[in-house]
Amino acid sequence: MDKTLTLTLSVFDEENIRKIKRFYAKAAKGRSWQIKIDPSILGGFIITDRDQLLDYSAKGQLEQLRLALLQETSMVGAKK
Amino acid sequence: MPISWQSFVLHLINIVVLYVFLRSFLYKPVSEFMRKRTERFATEKKDLQNRKELLSQQEQQAEQTIEEARKKALEILEDAEKAAQQRTEQILKDAEEKAKALIAEAEVAILEEKRREKEQMRTEAINLAVELAAKILTKELTPVYNKEFINRMTESRQIHG
Numbered sequence: 368m369d370k371t372l373t374l375t376l377s378v379f380d381e382e383n384i385r386k387i388k389r390f391y392a393k394a395a396k397g398r399s400w401q402i403k404i405d406p407s408i409l410g411g412f413i414i415t416d417r418d419q420l421l422d423y424s425a426k427g428q429l430e431q432l433r434l435a436l437l438q439e440t441s442m443v444g445a446k447k
Numbered sequence: 448m449p450i451s452w453q454s455f456v457l458h459l460i461n462i463v464v465l466y467v468f469l470r471s472f473l474y475k476p477v478s479e480f481m482r483k484r485t486e487r488f489a490t491e492k493k494d495l496q497n498r499k500e501l502l503s504q505q506e507q508q509a510e511q512t513i514e515e516a517r518k519k520a521l522e523i524l525e526d527a528e529k530a531a532q533q534r535t536e537q538i539l540k541d542a543e544e545k546a547k548a549l550i551a552e553a554e555v556a557i558l559e560e561k562r563r564e565k566e567q568m569r570t571e572a573i574n575l576a577v578e579l580a581a582k583i584l585t586k587e588l589t590p591v592y593n594k595e596f597i598n599r600m601t602e603s604r605q606i607h608g
Contacts, residue, residue, distance in 0.1 A: 377593065380590065380594070386597060409588055410592070412600070426581065429580055436577075440566060440573065
């Protein structure tokens with residue numbers, strides 16, 4: 368079983384990393400972290416826990432917004 | 448000149464013999480011939496009359512047949528005209544219904560196409576807006592804002608690990 372957690376950030380910032388680790392401390396107890404920097408996520412962070420992906424990135428939020436808008440659009444279209 | 452009774456008797460006998468002879472050999476055959484001729488004429492006349500009547504009957508029958516044929520032809524013509532009229536009406540009705548169905552189908556297709564176009568435009572607008580927002584974020588998301596964003600994310604969500 369892979370015990371390593373991956374934290375992806377847009378820029379390296381110690382304070383932010385500490386804050387995120389605290390935020391995920393309960394689930395991350397006794398496990399090690401791997402930090403990755405990916406500017407394409409724009410901001411925020413992504414935690415990869417085994418096959419689970421917790422996307423709190425600005426890119427992910429925008430994607431969610433885009434999907435929500437598209438869904439709403441298709442629902443409006445279907446109603447019409 | 449005196450007439451002797453012997454001469455008279457001889458003349459009388461002559462006349463009687465002549466009468467008998469003429470009656471036997473001339474009058475009877477001629478009478479028979481005349482009777483037969485009269486009978487033949489009567490028969491021919493009757494035959495002619497019969498033929499005339501037959502001809503008249505045949506003429507009447509022919510006229511009747513022609514009249515019936517004419518009536519029948521008229522009936523056939525009228526029936527054919529009626530059938531043609533009905534067929535024409537049916538064809539027109541079918542064509543009208545088909546045209547209506549095609550128009551309705553086209554209207555539905557147009558509406559569907561419009562709806563698809565609108566949806567496509569909306570999708571493109573949304574994609575464009577999100578792309579634009581991403582570009583703006585790339586420029587505007589400073590470390591301070593990023594920190595604030597991370598704070599908000601960690602504060603607003605709870606993790607059930």
